[in-house]
Amino acid sequence: MEEPIYLDHNATTPVDRRVLEKMLPYFCEVYGNAASIDHIHGNKAKQAVDEARQTIAKLLGCRKESEIVFTSGATEANNLALIGAFRKFRDKGRHIISSIIEHPAVLDTLNYLKCEGAEITLVPVDACGVIDLEALEAAITKETILISVMFANNEIGTIQPIKEIGALAKSKSILFHTDAAQAAGHEKINVYDMDIDLLSFSAHKFCGPKGIGGLFVRSYSPLIKLSPISFGGGHEKGMRSGTLNVPGIVGMAEALSLANKEMKAENNRLMEVASLICQRIQQTFPDIKLNGHPQKRLSHNLNLTIPGVEAKALIHLLKNKLSFSAGSACSTVKVEPSHVLKSIGITDEEAFQTIRLGLGQSTLDAQRIADALIQGILRIKG
Numbered sequence: 001m002e003e004p005i006y007l008d009h010n011a012t013t014p015v016d017r018r019v020l021e022k023m024l025p026y027f028c029e030v031y032g033n034a035a036s037i038d039h040i041h042g043n044k045a046k047q048a049v050d051e052a053r054q055t056i057a058k059l060l061g062c063r064k065e066s067e068i069v070f071t072s073g074a075t076e077a078n079n080l081a082l083i084g085a086f087r088k089f090r091d092k093g094r095h096i097i098s099s100i101i102e103h104p105a106v107l108d109t110l111n112y113l114k115c116e117g118a119e120i121t122l123v124p125v126d127a128c129g130v131i132d133l134e135a136l137e138a139a140i141t142k143e144t145i146l147i148s149v150m151f152a153n154n155e156i157g158t159i160q161p162i163k164e165i166g167a168l169a170k171s172k173s174i175l176f177h178t179d180a181a182q183a184a185g186h187e188k189i190n191v192y193d194m195d196i197d198l199l200s201f202s203a204h205k206f207c208g209p210k211g212i213g214g215l216f217v218r219s220y221s222p223l224i225k226l227s228p229i230s231f232g233g234g235h236e237k238g239m240r241s242g243t244l245n246v247p248g249i250v251g252m253a254e255a256l257s258l259a260n261k262e263m264k265a266e267n268n269r270l271m272e273v274a275s276l277i278c279q280r281i282q283q284t285f286p287d288i289k290l291n292g293h294p295q296k297r298l299s300h301n302l303n304l305t306i307p308g309v310e311a312k313a314l315i316h317l318l319k320n321k322l323s324f325s326a327g328s329a330c331s332t333v334k335v336e337p338s339h340v341l342k343s344i345g346i347t348d349e350e351a352f353q354t355i356r357l358g359l360g361q362s363t364l365d366a367q368r369i370a371d372a373l374i375q376g377i378l379r380i381k382g
């Protein structure tokens with residue numbers, strides 16, 4: 001049987017073979033601890049980490065490579081940014097502003113911070129999922145120390161006005177963090193041009209390995225030092241202790257380089273594939289709705305509400321042809337409608353009729369994908 005077409009690239013991506021090739025020597029040949037700089041084995045590992053850090057820093061528009069702190073992924077980077085900044089700066093104020101459509105890695109962390117005395121305001125978004133800038137500005141108080149707004153949404157693909165948010169935060173001397181897990185490697189990022197102070201990213205979203213990511217921590221106007229959230233050997237300028245994942249770091253740098261190099265062509269290609277899929281299924285079912293912003297969106301994301309069709313039923317029916325996900329967040333005990341879909345005005349019923357297609361390098365055949373979806377929808381609708 002033919003493999004189903006993988007359409008869940010917003011969840012994770014396959015490792016690019018060129019990335020794997022780069023990583024391989026760092027398992028069995030260059031295996032030293034990058035912190036063991038007294039000997040050649042350790043030095044070789046450190047050199048690879050230094051080069052990777054330089055590459056990543058340059059690609060994100062950092063001023064110094066030391067502004068990159070390696071973590072296990074975007075979840076940890078978000079935790080470090082939010083908890084680390086709150087603990088460091090809570091004497092100046094206890095108020096943090098974020099948006100209602102953030103990933104749980106931000107929302108749950110903010111919720112946790114309430115136990116440490118943080119006050120949280122979540123700003124709404126419009127029907128396309130774009131943050132309400134006026135509401136954001138109105139929410140700022142003398143106590144506000146941090147604004148955290150995601151670069152691009154993982155469910156509906158909407159890209160936020162990051163430069164404007166950065167400028168606003170800067171004008172009020174408030175730190176600005178952005179969770180760029182879905183944007184790094186897919187959208188152009190320049191942390192200084194965009195007035196970003198803290199930026200989270202994760203390799204497995206741009207064809208790098210899982211379990212490695214990072215946080216940009218600005219070191220010029222202002223110089224930011226975060227309180228650590230885990231303790232140990234004082235690695236990463238004391239902000240994130242733990243032996244560095246050398247193959248992962250090398251792989252992440254290669255993956256980000258390739259993604260940035262191929263970004264323009266790949267985004268154009270994926271936009272075409274996405275709109276072909278959308279057009280074809282909307283020709284047959286004109287009531288299918290594309291969620292998110294029509295233009296300011298990730299080119300590899302399609303979030304579709306299909307009236308009268310349960311997303312779970314469609315996923316199950318097509319499981320041998322396509323691998324994609326539902327637009328509702330699942331927990332092991334109960335299935336709840338997605339908070340993102342609800343916040344753009346979608347009803348609970350519609351949320352359960354919503355699917356997310358995450359396109360990627362291997363997504364080539366729009367016709368085959370659209371045909372499979374059309375057949376599945378026809379079968380369910382009877």
Ligand SMILES: Cc1ncc(COP(=O)(O)O)c(C=O)c1O
Nearest residue numbers: 073074075103105154181182202
């Ligand atoms: C927007 C966003 N933030 C954070 C994460 C968590 O990233 P990681 O898997 O690297 O911990 C994800 C992954 O789904 C995401 O999409």
